[in-house]
Amino acid sequence: MHETTIDEPRTGQGPAAAMLRRGLTLRAVLIGVAASVFLGDWTQYAELIIHGTQLSFTFPPIGGFFVFLCIFLLFNVLLRALYRPLSLSTPELVVVFTMTVMASGIASQALAQIMIPMIAGPYYFASAENDWQELLLRHVPEWMAPQDPFVIRGLFEAWPYPVPWRAWLGPLAAWTVLVVAGYVVMMSLVTVFRRQWIERERLLFPLIVLPVHVVEAPDPRRLLNGFFRNPYMWVGAAIAFAVHFYNGLHAYYPQLPMINACRLGGTTVRTYGWAVPWNALGTLRFAVMPMIIGLSFLLTREVAFSLWALYWLGEAEAVLGKALGLDGLTTAAGGDSWPFPGHQTAGSYLALAAVSIWIARRPLWGIVRGGLALRHSDDERREPLTYRTAVWAGLAGFAVMVGWGTVAGMPPAVALLLWTVVVGYCLAMTRLLAEGGMPWLDHPYWAAQDVVRSIVPYHAMQPAGWAAVSMATAWAYHLRVNPMPRIMQSVKLADETGTSNRAITWSLAIATAVAIPVSYYFLLGAGYVHGGVAINPARFVNLARYPGLYMERVGTAALKHTDWLSLGILGYAALKLWLLSFLRMRFLWWPLHPVAYAMSFNVYVIREWLSVLIGWACQTIAMRYGGYRAVQRWRPFFLGLILGAMLVCGVWLLVDGVTGLRDHKILY
Numbered sequence: 001m002h003e004t005t006i007d008e009p010r011t012g013q014g015p016a017a018a019m020l021r022r023g024l025t026l027r028a029v030l031i032g033v034a035a036s037v038f039l040g041d042w043t044q045y046a047e048l049i050i051h052g053t054q055l056s057f058t059f060p061p062i063g064g065f066f067v068f069l070c071i072f073l074l075f076n077v078l079l080r081a082l083y084r085p086l087s088l089s090t091p092e093l094v095v096v097f098t099m100t101v102m103a104s105g106i107a108s109q110a111l112a113q114i115m116i117p118m119i120a121g122p123y124y125f126a127s128a129e130n131d132w133q134e135l136l137l138r139h140v141p142e143w144m145a146p147q148d149p150f151v152i153r154g155l156f157e158a159w160p161y162p163v164p165w166r167a168w169l170g171p172l173a174a175w176t177v178l179v180v181a182g183y184v185v186m187m188s189l190v191t192v193f194r195r196q197w198i199e200r201e202r203l204l205f206p207l208i209v210l211p212v213h214v215v216e217a218p219d220p221r222r223l224l225n226g227f228f229r230n231p232y233m234w235v236g237a238a239i240a241f242a243v244h245f246y247n248g249l250h251a252y253y254p255q256l257p258m259i260n261a262c263r264l265g266g267t268t269v270r271t272y273g274w275a276v277p278w279n280a281l282g283t284l285r286f287a288v289m290p291m292i293i294g295l296s297f298l299l300t301r302e303v304a305f306s307l308w309a310l311y312w313l314g315e316a317e318a319v320l321g322k323a324l325g326l327d328g329l330t331t332a333a334g335g336d337s338w339p340f341p342g343h344q345t346a347g348s349y350l351a352l353a354a355v356s357i358w359i360a361r362r363p364l365w366g367i368v369r370g371g372l373a374l375r376h377s378d379d380e381r382r383e384p385l386t387y388r389t390a391v392w393a394g395l396a397g398f399a400v401m402v403g404w405g406t407v408a409g410m411p412p413a414v415a416l417l418l419w420t421v422v423v424g425y426c427l428a429m430t431r432l433l434a435e436g437g438m439p440w441l442d443h444p445y446w447a448a449q450d451v452v453r454s455i456v457p458y459h460a461m462q463p464a465g466w467a468a469v470s471m472a473t474a475w476a477y478h479l480r481v482n483p484m485p486r487i488m489q490s491v492k493l494a495d496e497t498g499t500s501n502r503a504i505t506w507s508l509a510i511a512t513a514v515a516i517p518v519s520y521y522f523l524l525g526a527g528y529v530h531g532g533v534a535i536n537p538a539r540f541v542n543l544a545r546y547p548g549l550y551m552e553r554v555g556t557a558a559l560k561h562t563d564w565l566s567l568g569i570l571g572y573a574a575l576k577l578w579l580l581s582f583l584r585m586r587f588l589w590w591p592l593h594p595v596a597y598a599m600s601f602n603v604y605v606i607r608e609w610l611s612v613l614i615g616w617a618c619q620t621i622a623m624r625y626g627g628y629r630a631v632q633r634w635r636p637f638f639l640g641l642i643l644g645a646m647l648v649c650g651v652w653l654l655v656d657g658v659t660g661l662r663d664h665k666i667l668y
Helices: 014-022 026-049 062-082 090-107 112-125 149-157 165-200 206-215 231-249 290-298 301-323 341-359 361-372 378-382 387-408 412-435 448-455 463-476 484-497 501-530 537-543 546-557 564-586 594-599 603-659
Strands: 267-270 283-286
Touching (some): 026 062, 026 090, 062 090, 062 603, 090 484, 090 501, 112 165, 112 463, 112 537, 112 546, 149 501, 165 412, 165 484, 206 603, 290 301, 290 603, 301 594, 301 603, 341 361, 341 412, 341 564, 341 594, 361 387, 387 412, 387 463, 412 448, 412 484, 412 594, 448 463, 564 594
Antiparallel strands (some): 267 283
C-alpha cells in the first residue's frame, strides 16, 4: 500500500480549500446521493426480479463498485479531457465511493431485502397446520408488523392498489430505531479500533487495494493514472472479462460449451459413493475464479496458504470423525452435526473478537477511560468520531438495542446476550475482511439466536421472550453484508488517500439517511407490484418463514437445561483459535493463521479453495525466483483480474436488465 497524491490545490487556504481537502463537497454529496437512489432501485430489480449476480454480496460490492467506476469514467476521464477543473479530486472520489458502498448493502441483504420479508412472513405463512398464530404471533407486539392481513397478503402476492404506507410506517420506524442504534455501535467500534488495526497492527486490508489505485490522481498532464496505463493490468482485466463474458453467453446460446472450472461453483466431485470414511468429504468443488486468484495474490503468503490448508484440515476432521463413528453426533439444540461447522465458526468468531480486544486492551482501555471522562486528546483529530462521542454514542446505541429487545418482550439479560453475540460477530467479520481479504464472507450458521437457545432453558423465559428473539432474527440473523466491515474499509481508504475521516463519517451518515427510506420504498414497491413469492422465493419464502421455524425448533426441543455440548463445541473452537493465535505470536515459523481457521468452514472458502491455492502459488513462485520486485511488477496483472471480473458482472447485469433474462449469475 502506498500514499497517493491528492489531486487538489496545494495552497490549503480558506474554507473552500479545507472542504476540498476533506472531500465533502456539495457535488460529491449530490453524486453520492444520486448513486444511492439508483442503487436502491437497481438492486431490487437485479437481485429480486431477474435474480442476477448479487450486487451487494462482495466487499467492495459489485453494484456499488460498478456504479462508482461509471462515475469515475464520466467525471475523471471524460470531463478531465474536456475541462480539467470539473474532474473530482481524490478525496471527493473517496466520499462518492463510501456512499455507494454503504447504500449498496442497505438496499440489499444488509437491511431491506431481509428485514421486511422476515417481519411480515410469519403472518403470511401462519396456518392451522403450523399453529404459528398460537405459538408465535399472539406474543408479538402489534408495533412490529402490519396487522391487516390484506396488507400482508398484498406484499407476498401483489395487489392493484398503491403501497399501503400508513400500515407500514409505524413498524418500519420501530425497526429503524434498532437498525440505526446498531449502526451507531458499529461506527463507534470502528473509531475505537481504527488506530490499533491500521497504525499499530498494520492489517493488510487487501480489499481496498484496487479502490486505492482507481482513485489515485494522475500526473497533471495525463488523463489516467499509472495504474490504468499499466499494460499488465489490462492483460489481467482482459483475461477475467473474456472468461466470464464467454461463460455468460451460454445462457443466451446454450450450444456454446462453458468453461466449467470458471463458472459459479466450479466443477464438482461428489464423494457420497466412496468408501467409508472418505465419503465424509461430501461434495468437493474445483473452481478457478480470476477474481479470487487476484485477491489471493494480494494476501500475505501466510494467510493465503492457511486459507486452503485449513479448509483441507477441516475436511480431514470430518473424515476422522467418520472413521471414529462420530459423524452422527449432534447437540440437544440440533441444527448441526460433526464436525459442527456452524458451532466452530461461531466459536472462532467470538474468540477472534475477544482476542482482538485482548491484544489491544491497554490502548482500548485508555480510549474508553478518556471518553467516559469527556477528556479531549490531540490524537483523536484523525478519527471518524471524537473518542468522547464514540464511547458515549456506542454505549447509548447498545443501550437502545437492549432496551428495544426488552420492549419487544425479552428479559434484559437475554437481550444483552443476543446483541453482545451479534456485535461480536460483526467485529470478527470486520477483522476477517481486513486481514483475510476474501470478497465474500458468511455469517456463522450457528447464529446469535441459536447461542441464546443453547444457553437459556426453554422454561426459563416466557413465550413472549422467545417470540421477541424469534422476530429479532429479522435483523440479527443475516449478517453476511453487515456494514461494519465496509465502514472500516472506507476509513482505511481515507487513511491511504489523505481524506478526512470526518468526511467519511458524514458521507456514511448521509448515505444511510438516504438509503434506508429509498430501500424501503423500492422493496415494498417490488413486492406489492410483482408479488414477493413470485419474484424471489429465497427472500419471500425461505427467509420469510425463518422466525416461525425458529419458534417451532425452540418449542420442539424445549431444552430443560443449558445445552452444554453446544457450549463445549463453541469453547473447543475458541480454544483452537486462541492456540493458533498464541503459536503465531510465539513462533515466527508457524505457518497457520488464526483468521483462516475462522473462515475455513465458510461456504465460499469451500467453493474457492483452489483459486486461493493458485493465487498463493503464483505469489510464492514470484517471490522465490524474482523477489519483492517481481511481486510488485506482477501485482497490476492480478489487480486487473479483480477489475475485469467486477466489470463483466456489471456489464451482464445491464444486458440482462434489458433482455429480462433471469437466474443469470456470473459471480455470487
